[in-house]
Amino acid sequence: MAKREYxxxxxxxxxxxASSVNYLKSTQTICEELDIQLNEIxxxxxxxxSIGYGGGGELPRISLSARNIALSQQAHGQQDIVATCAACWLATREAKERIEHDGEVRSGIDAALGEIGIKIEGxxxxxxxxxxxxxxxxxxxxxxxKVKKPLEGLKIAGYVGCQTNRPFGIDGESYENPKYLDKMIEIVGAEPVEKYEKKASCCGGALMFSEPEKSQALVKDIIEAAYDGGADMIVTPCPVCQMNVEVYQGHINKTYGTKFKIPVVYYSTLMAVAFxxxxxxxxxxxxxxxxxxxxEIAKK
Amino acid sequence: MSNPNQAMVEKYRSNFLKEVEANVEEGHWVKMCMQCGVCSGSCPLGPHWEHPPQEIFMMIRAGKREEVLGSSSMWMCTSCYNCIARCPRGLPITHIMHGLATYAKRLGLQPKTQPTAKFSQLFWSNLTKTGRVNELKLGLSLYFMNGFANGIKTALKMQDVGLGMYKTGRLNPLEILGGHSIKDTGGLQKMLKKAFEIEEAKIAEYKG
Structure with missing residues (x-):
């Protein structure tokens, strides 16, 4: 039996x-190393x-997360639900809060789930x-x-982004300057960029699709600040941040005459290599x- | 009532604040704003708002109904939650902006060419069809949301990204044939239909 189960x-x-299948793969790898068992809902x-609001409104949107919570209880009892994606985490947590605090939402959700014969228990x-x-x-x-190959000589900008940081964030961390990602960079043997100015700035999120120019301007600043700090690469805990900061660098270079070519990886990628x-x-x-x-380090 | 917008105008007359409090997600918070402007200064797209959040709050109180609901402002929200984290009065500003945008859209008052209003709907339609997002179809519907010619232009501009994602195993061309889905799509749609009905009925109450 695994040491920890979720x-x-x-x-x-x-x-x-899909766009962050690499996040899942590297997460599964570190979970093997850390003896964590993930039981899929x-x-x-x-x-x-977040972007579904325009079509979904309040109750339909929350009912989506409520269905996941009810199915999770049905299959895995009171095990904590774990998400790797910032938006999944945020939406599910917000749903729980809203259902608990707003009686009208609660009764609406009970009725919607009742349609398909499931319910939130206790x-x-x-x-x-x-x-x-x-x-x-x-x-x-x-x-x-668990570190077997320290990532020595690497300087990494810890880009926390928005939704893993606000409104809930990680307990004990500040909204303006969260330190946990820097600590994770340190424990795998690399050096975090000190005072990374765009650490908790927004990449545009889903507006990268609908407002690409405005969002790419934000990403340009995020990458520039990483280079200013001497970073070899950027690390992030969010799939939207990862994609937005990595895949549009060519477009940004064309628009701004920059020469960006900086890898953007997940914390799980770093850890898997270091492990x-x-x-x-x-x-x-x-x-x-x-x-x-x-x-190179992985091949050694 | 055939025209929901007209119904609301008649119901609330000059009291737009009451209308927002009754019908907009987290709208009861609007009166708490003290006009400090920290939200506007904290917004990543701040300079692009026709009216920044604190101005929107004051306009609601001043009864500027058409100007608020017809504004592109709320659609600039990237859901970064910086305003929520920093608001000294603890207003859930992100949610209020989403709520205003959704309400405007339900009444058909959102700017007709607003790209995020369109994309938001595309996203919702995409995910509710099978219960899971089909990234390929979502991308394509986005490219073509402003007509065929524009779609081809955008698709060509985006081919490097698409090809890069494909080569790294992060995009599947076969998703066009259906792609990922939950098993109980029928149930999901039944649940959503009920949730929509309840929400609509709640708004209808105020239609008088």
Whole structure:
């Protein structure tokens, strides 16, 4: 039996051949190393992220997360629900809060779930981000003890972004200057960029699709600040941040005459490599901008 | 009532604040704003708002109904939650902006060419069809949301991104044939229909 077990909400972007399937792969790898078992919620659905509001409104949007919570209880009892995606985590946590605090929402949700014969039983389980599991349940010390190949000589900008930081954030961290990602960079043997100015700035989120110019201007500043700090790469805990900061660098270069080509990886990728796993297990093949320094370390 | 917008105008007359409190998600918070402007200064797209959040709050109190609901402002929200984190009065500003935008859209008052209003609806339609987002179809519907010619232009501009994602195993061309889905799509749609009915009925109460 695994040391730690959770109910798992993978989210749309981590499905096979979806945009953050590399995040899922590297997460599974570090979970093997840390003896964490993730029990997928049967037949989970999309949480509608933040951008679904225009079509969804309040109750339909919350009912999506409520269905996931009810299914999780049905299959995995009161196990904490763990999400790797910032938006999945946020939406599910917000749903729980709203259902608990607003009687009208609660009765609406009960009726909507009643249509399909499921219900929320008693207290809803907590929904947590994978980063919380790593920091609070596993702990920095245990993570560090698994490092076989320290990522020496690498300087990394810890880009926390928005939704893993606000409005809930990680317990004990400040909204303006959260430190946990820097600490995670340190324990895998690399050096975090000190005073990374755009650490908690917004990448535009889903508006990268509808307002690409405005969002790319934000991403340009995020990358520039990383280069200013001497970073070799950027690391993030969010699939939207990862994609927005990585895949539009060519477009930004065209618009602004910059020469950006900086890899953007997940914390789980860094950890998988540091834990001594190969490039495939760390999902380095999922990088559109190859993380060559990590590939070298993984091959050693 | 055939015209929901007209119904609301008649019901509330000059009291737009009451209308917002009754019908907009977290709208009861609007009166708490003290006009400090921290939200506007904290917004990543701040300079692009026709009216920044604190101005929207004051306009609601001043009864500027058409100007608020017809504004592109709320659609500039990236859901970064910086305003919520910093608001000294603890207003859930992100949610209020989403709520105003949704309400405007339900009444058909949102700016007709607003790209985020369109994208938000595309996203919702996409995910509710199978219960899970189909990233390929979502991307394509986005490119083509302003007509065929524009779609081709955007698709060509985006081919490097698409190809890069494909090569790294993060995009599946076969998703066009259906793609990921939950098993109980029928149930999901039944649940959503009920949730919509309840929400509509709640708003209808105020139609008098």
């Amino acid at each position: 109910s798992f909400y993978p989210g749309c972007s981590s499905q096979s051949k 049967p037949d989970w659905n999309c949480c509608s992220a 207290e809803m389980p907590k929904t947590r981000h994978m980063v919380e599991v790593l920091i609070e349940d596993v702990g920095y010390e245990e993570m560090q003890s 001594g796993r190969n490039g495939k297990d760390a999902a380095l093949d999922g990088q559109m901008i190859r993380a060559t320094r990590l590939e």
